[in-house]
Amino acid sequence: MNRRQLLKKLLQASAVTGAGVIGASLLPGCQNNRKVSPLFSLDLLDPKLPLPEHLLTPLSEFYVQSYALPSRVDVEKWRLEIKGAVARSLSLTFEEILAQPQEDFYLTMECIGNPAGGNLIGNARWTGTPLLPFLEKAGVKPEAKQFALHGADWYETTLPIAEVMRPEVRLIHRMNGEPLTQAHGYPLRILIPGHFGQKQPKWLTAIEAITTEKRGFWERQGWSNTATIPTHSLIRQIQSTRIWNRHHQASFLPSGETGWTQGILVAGVALDGAAAVKRVFVSTDGGKTWEQAEQNHPQSPHEWTLWRYLWQPSQPGTYTLLARTESARSPHSNFGASQQPLDDANSKDGSSGVLRVQVKLQA
Ligand SMILES: Nc1nc2c(c(=O)[nH]1)N[C@H]1C(S)=C(S)[C@@H](COP(=O)(O)O)O[C@H]1N2
Ligand SMILES: [Mo]
Numbered sequence: 001m002n003r004r005q006l007l008k009k010l011l012q013a014s015a016v017t018g019a020g021v022i023g024a025s026l027l028p029g030c031q032n033n034r035k036v037s038p039l040f041s042l043d044l045l046d047p048k049l050p051l052p053e054h055l056l057t058p059l060s061e062f063y064v065q066s067y068a069l070p071s072r073v074d075v076e077k078w079r080l081e082i083k084g085a086v087a088r089s090l091s092l093t094f095e096e097i098l099a100q101p102q103e104d105f106y107l108t109m110e111c112i113g114n115p116a117g118g119n120l121i122g123n124a125r126w127t128g129t130p131l132l133p134f135l136e137k138a139g140v141k142p143e144a145k146q147f148a149l150h151g152a153d154w155y156e157t158t159l160p161i162a163e164v165m166r167p168e169v170r171l172i173h174r175m176n177g178e179p180l181t182q183a184h185g186y187p188l189r190i191l192i193p194g195h196f197g198q199k200q201p202k203w204l205t206a207i208e209a210i211t212t213e214k215r216g217f218w219e220r221q222g223w224s225n226t227a228t229i230p231t232h233s234l235i236r237q238i239q240s241t242r243i244w245n246r247h248h249q250a251s252f253l254p255s256g257e258t259g260w261t262q263g264i265l266v267a268g269v270a271l272d273g274a275a276a277v278k279r280v281f282v283s284t285d286g287g288k289t290w291e292q293a294e295q296n297h298p299q300s301p302h303e304w305t306l307w308r309y310l311w312q313p314s315q316p317g318t319y320t321l322l323a324r325t326e327s328a329r330s331p332h333s334n335f336g337a338s339q340q341p342l343d344d345a346n347s348k349d350g351s352s353g354v355l356r357v358q359v360k361l362q363a
Pocket of ligand 1: 066153185197200201
């Protein structure tokens with residue numbers, strides 16, 4: 001297909017789906033504020049019940065981030081090519097991939113463009129098979145430096161050989177027990193744990209070993225080339241109020257069902273791309289003092305940690321709430337330089353900016 005045919009196809013498809021034309025989304029997370037990843041869960045908000053082990057984002061609320069339109073893939077014709085600097089190229093059918101041993105695992109997907117408090121984050125149970133046996137069969141040549149991962153929408157991203165040859169890298173065909181939807185990459189995507197969403201191509205068509213160093217689609221536009229997930233935490237919920245934008249405010253009456261004299265429950269998630277989340281702290285005085293929150297301990301560092309904190313304020317007024325976290329790789333108990341920074345910089349390395357939430361307790 002030449003460029004003119006491609007554009008024509010995209011325009012036709014966009015008329016059908018009502019989605020934006022290519023170019024409508026020039027940031028990996030700029031235009032998508034219509035969905036709110038829910039954290040609302042009665043279990044999570046009832047301090048008498050233990051925190052759940054997993055909190056899955058329902059598919060209907062899971063963010064979708066695609067630079068163009070979702071690709072329609074005919075699974076009969078579709079192949080996954082493993083090619084480039086390999087001893088033997090492979091061309092795998094969907095059936096050949098399904099015939100391999102399948103594993104279920106939990107992983108939180110987050111877009112590097114997700115601002116503090118943003119909704120471009122979701123947690124799912126994924127099903128797939130390790131990529132490594134296929135790469136070993138293909139025989140990656142010693143001169144290969146990177147893998148370029150290609151999607152049917154011509155999306156491309158790159159990673160060092162060793163990153164992709166980890167046993168935890170998997171070819172994925174199910175999400176929360178369902179076949180991948182078209183929007184999430186049907187029939188197959190790849191998950192490379194520890195990295196933001198841009199390193200997780202959907203509609204995967206080729207894994208190419210290359211002998212040069214190359215940047216992918218978003219990386220050429222200045223987004224982090226490693227895109228590793230830093231230690232960070234997000235406030236998602238205060239009582240039953242969802243917190244999902246940058247300058248959120250919540251207000252509570254003294255009495256009634258969510259009256260503040262009975263305590264205010266603050267809840268959220270914390271994530272670190274490589275290490276377990278050790279502790280989460282909440283401040284209700286703009287960062288002067290910090291109290292440790294209650295948290296769960298997921299088995300995998302790639303799944304978000306859930307936390308909650310019951311704040312028992314004694315006086316009406318306006319308060320600034322913040323959350324921050326420590327992981328096994330930033331283990332200092334005082335908030336030193338390696339801690340989640342307090343600034344809210346709009347960084348192309350992913351926001352670790354801490355959300356300040358204004359809470360008004362009425363008299
Ligand atoms: N083929 C393809 N894969 C892609 C993208 C894309 O535009 N095309 N977007 C990436 C980005 S920026 C993110 S954040 C994740 C989002 O995955 P989701 O849409 O399943 O939530 O997909 C990644 N994989
Ligand atoms: Mo993204």
